[in-house]
Amino acid sequence: MIGWLFPAFLGGLAALAVPVILHLIKRRPTVVVVPSLRFVPRGFRAYQRRLRLHEYLLLALRLLLLAALVAAFAHPFVRTRMAGTAWQADATVFLLDVSLSMQARGPDGAAVWPAVMQDLRARVQALPAGHAWRVVAYADGICATLQATDQWQRVLHEWETRFPTYGGTDYNAAWRAARDLLADQHGNSHVVWYTDLQKNALAAMAAHHVPSTCHVEIVPCTPGAVNQRIAFVDAARITDLGATTRVACVVGGAAKAAHLQVYVDDVRVPTRVEQCAPGMAGTHTLTLPALRSGAHVVRAMLRADDAYAVDNQDSMLVYAAPAWRVLLVSSTPVMDTLKAKTLYIGTAMQQLVPGSEWHATRATIKPEQLATQNLRDTRVIVLVDVARVPDAAVRVLNDFVRAGGSLLVFCGEHTDIAWHNATLAQRGLLPAQLTYATARARAGNYTCIGIEQWNTNHPALRWCTGTAADDLRAVPFYRVMRTILATNADVIATFDNGDAYLAAARLGRGTVALLTCTADRAWTAFPRSRLYLPFVREMVRWLAQEPDMADAVRTEQIAVRNAGDEQTRPGITLRSTVPLAAVKNVPDARECAGEQGLSSAAQVKLGVRDDNFVVSTTARREGKNDCIESWLIAAVFLPAVFLLAALEGLYANAVSYV
């Protein structure tokens, strides 16, 4: 049974019409001068007006030559299996890809993995009783196997949550296992291969000798089997100028191995990871060199190793700012002790997650250490229940605030009210005059007060809405410092008794703020609330005059470009601003429809049918998919082409017919 590996080439048979037309059309006759026409029979003159084929033998030779040429290109092969007969397999092996790339999602956001498991269950259930089957889960190696037992549904249910793993994909291990399982199998077998068809997938299948009695069915699992994209899932503010910083990005689709290229402001920068292995679907950290202060366009791009056209680039605008510091001034600067007054606020300002949005560092000093040389890179000074500071330190504070810094004062038991009013409030370093601290109320007692109102538009408390607002109102305050607000003071939050909780005022180019409660749990339970950390951070961020992340970091969607020279040095066009939530691009399977590729192992065609992504694969290797094509080409068609070409040339020359 002869089939055609590339039946599209059979369209070349239309070229057979060319010699037919050439032999049909009237050619310009040759003019020959003869001594006399008396010897030429007159009866043949009527012939010139007839339309008929000339040189039948030459025409037949040319038609055969063209047909043989087309057949050679169409790559004929002989099916060793009889077509039309139903394939009855005696054993079935399911090769289940559980690598990280199986976490990919389709264009509608639906995850691939549950669909794979559902399909696997359906196939197993459809198998007849007594049918031998085995499921081989593979990632970096063989992760697990499952054979026909009564507990197979429970095991598959466990697998659904256990997998995919964080490993890569080793197709060779999977096919070795399949080959070993089928080695002792007599009769027909069936291999159902769940794969996302990454780059070496088909090559791995071709490299392992699947017996001709085995029918391989490929179940494509990844919508981005060909198309892959890279997208920044998280944009970050880059700090620590002069040091190496990190930007997170994600490689979507993960269909093939690719080179990761990173450009910063159109200049390619070397990255630690250049080669992205197949199956890398997840957050990948790029290491960028030191950046200047300001906005930078960072573009990450994946260039596939093969010739597929991919829209695999993404860019974002990052804001590089110099590192800044929060200086905590406390009489008990040792943080590690539970009695330290800076315990909670210091912890709140700690950089919990490397690479997170909090880029400030904090330091704790004693009031006597307040000096100009200690204020390098400091934007905010926090006085945490400090009784008083030296006069020289007061001058330092005054200069610091008027130069653009911010001062935050927490009240407490140790606060020297007279000194604060006479020194700080007199110089404008406090937005209010302190009067006295209220009596302490018991927890749960109705005498406890709470925050009642706050400016919802203020940057420090803008985040506090919804349930967070309710939680903030429920925070008990046992004791507060009563104040007399200055004329230029701005009350940001007030208690339910009308006293101010947070007040602020401008002084020079800086800001002074007053919190009428302690920074620890002495007067309030607020430090134990989940709202304390965002409250402190946003307040300090406001005082540090740090721009909002949403305003500072933008991501841009770049128009799709085809692979080529253009991508090696792309021109960046910032067209629109999209929210961070929309940065993560999902490969659209419909964009891949109609794509087809040809590798040394197989021909792959992609399409979408009934909302399913379909990959049809035709193996090309001899003996792998029950086809024998090489001897047909070598022994029949190519010699036929050469022989016919020689005959055609000789005959055409003999009859002088072009």
Place this chain on the structure above:
Amino acid sequence: MATTAHLNFAALARISDVGLRARIMVHSYFAGMHPSPRYGRNAEFASYAAYRPGDDLRDIDWRAWARSDEYFIKRYDADCTLSSYLVLDTSGSMCHAGEHTIKMCMSVTVCAALALLMLRQHDAFGLLTFADDIVGDVPPRAHERQFTRVLAALANAPTGGVSRFAPLGPALEQRLKRKSLIVLISDLTGDCAEIGELFERVRFYGHELLCLRPLAVEEVQFPYHGRVILVDAETGERQMVQAREVRAAYLENLRAHGEQLLRCAARHAVDLETFTAHDVSIKPLAAYLVKRKMAP
């Protein structure tokens, strides 16, 4: 004579000088032969005859008188001069150009070679060119300059037109007062009846007629393929045919015409020699020499 077989006329035709071509042809034809000068009386003994008064006393064989006491005179073959006329057809059909040779070039070379040969034989020779009428005439003479005249006439002979043999008979009859050898060089594509009438008329006046019929190789083989437009070289008439289909009929017609010409020539004791570029260097000269012996 053996060397003439190696003479390639296609190579010879590349020589533009007709006289040189003729000399090469004649010399190659006579290579290896020993020519003897023919000066003085002809010494070819024929027979004895009884003396009759009035006979030349120089012819009496005195030795025979001594043996038989009777007067006998010796008779010798007369050493007469042959008057020859080279008649060349310059019609359009003779201008047919084949792949390698042109019939007219071939005929002019043969004509010049025969003239040179006649000059060596001390024969008087002339040239008559014709197409649809007489177009050139060099009266027969037997001296050296005659060869130059003939060459000039051959070089300046106008070509073209339809070959007509009817005017040729009266013209020859008018120019030849005694029996002569007429060498007609023509492809004889005309009407056989007209040609036969010419043969009959020439032979009627006792002239020897040698017909040399040059044919091109393409004319004999008809090696064309596909659709061809055949153009009559004399009339310009065109006919488009499929070469492969008409080839057989053409060759049959050509063969029939040749046989008809041969029958006509045999009926009037005319020698007809057909030659192509392959045998142009041997056939015409050999035919002439044979005819020269039979000439009156």
